[in-house]
Amino acid sequence: MLLLTCPYCGVEADETELSPGGEAHLKRFGPGASDEDFEAYLFLRDNPKGVHLERWRHANGCGKWFLAARCTSTLEVFGTYPAQTTRPPEDVLEAIRAKRPGWEMPA
Amino acid sequence: MSDIATALGGARSQGSSSVSEAPMQGMITLRGNLADPALVAAVTGLTGAAMPSTRQITQGEGGSLGWMSPDELLILVPHQGVTDAVRDLSATLKDQHALVCNVSDARAVFTLSGPTAREVLAKLCPVDLAPGQFEAGELRRTRVAQVAAAFWVDAQGDFTLICFRSVAQYVFNLLTEAALPGGEVGVFA
Numbered sequence: 001m002l003l004l005t006c007p008y009c010g011v012e013a014d015e016t017e018l019s020p021g022g023e024a025h026l027k028r029f030g031p032g033a034s035d036e037d038f039e040a041y042l043f044l045r046d047n048p049k050g051v052h053l054e055r056w057r058h059a060n061g062c063g064k065w066f067l068a069a070r071c072t073s074t075l076e077v078f079g080t081y082p083a084q085t086t087r088p089p090e091d092v093l094e095a096i097r098a099k100r101p102g103w104e105m106p107a
Numbered sequence: 108m109s110d111i112a113t114a115l116g117g118a119r120s121q122g123s124s125s126v127s128e129a130p131m132q133g134m135i136t137l138r139g140n141l142a143d144p145a146l147v148a149a150v151t152g153l154t155g156a157a158m159p160s161t162r163q164i165t166q167g168e169g170g171s172l173g174w175m176s177p178d179e180l181l182i183l184v185p186h187q188g189v190t191d192a193v194r195d196l197s198a199t200l201k202d203q204h205a206l207v208c209n210v211s212d213a214r215a216v217f218t219l220s221g222p223t224a225r226e227v228l229a230k231l232c233p234v235d236l237a238p239g240q241f242e243a244g245e246l247r248r249t250r251v252a253q254v255a256a257a258f259w260v261d262a263q264g265d266f267t268l269i270c271f272r273s274v275a276q277y278v279f280n281l282l283t284e285a286a287l288p289g290g291e292v293g294v295f296a
């Protein structure tokens with residue numbers, strides 16, 4: 001069972017209260033972008049075994065989108081944080097590096 | 108004037124706890140900047156309730172205020188006063204990025220009371236309902252089996268639960284079945 005703490009309402013929410021939203025921190029490529037960038041933005045996703053930065057929505061709760069850092073193979077959660085950011089906050093990055101030395105933020 | 112009817116006509120069931128559909132309740136959804144002084148003054152003035160903090164519900168002479176999300180309040184007022192309340196709030200907040208909506212008819216309200224009320228809800232919701240973990244003053248939005256709902260408990264241990272009107276029968280049946288005699292778990296006893 002996956003438990004993620006919603007950074008907006010503070011509830012430690014069971015996975016069944018949440019909706020998954022896929023990979024976080026995507027950079028949008030729109031009109032004027034190259035075909036390759038647009039394709040990558042629309043369709044190409046990382047699928048790591050290990051640390052993953054993800055979007056989740058507290059759908060059966062406060063309704064807000066937030067971001068989470070967790071390990072896809074152990075379900076360990078390193079932290080959750082608000083969605084209004086382009087990279088994880090420093091304390092989340094530190095929590096990841098402490099458990100997964102050498103981990104780098106995906107480009 | 109048309110007669111106003113609740114979803115289930117005041118349905119009631121009695122098991123290890125009782126489930127009853129509440130009479131029509133005035134309910135307003137307010138979205139906006141909950142830190143804005145004019146907004147705070149308007150809603151606290153309307154209800155007499157203090158501004159709720161995160162996940163809290165507060166009560167006053169004229170109604171209740173429930174924290175639904177960082178930019179959403181649930182305002183409970185008597186049903187006969189809801190139209191005036193929406194008009195007054197809308198006028199007060201007309202220069203703000205805010206929305207005031209009468210959602211009374213979109214919802215159903217149930218009261219759950221009895222010695223097994225906590226465990227009846229605990230069977231249906233992914234929420235820690237142990238005494239001390241969930242107490243009066245907190246409002247919890249969650250799911251009840253397959254549908255969204257919100258509930259709170261009063262000082263007497265009676266729960267009030269709100270859900271969408273379209274799923275009222277489903278929620279009534281869930282609560283009734285979870286409270287059937289013989290199904291007591293005693294986990295919080």
Ligand SMILES: [Zn+2]
Nearest residue numbers: 006009058062
């Ligand atoms: Zn939340």
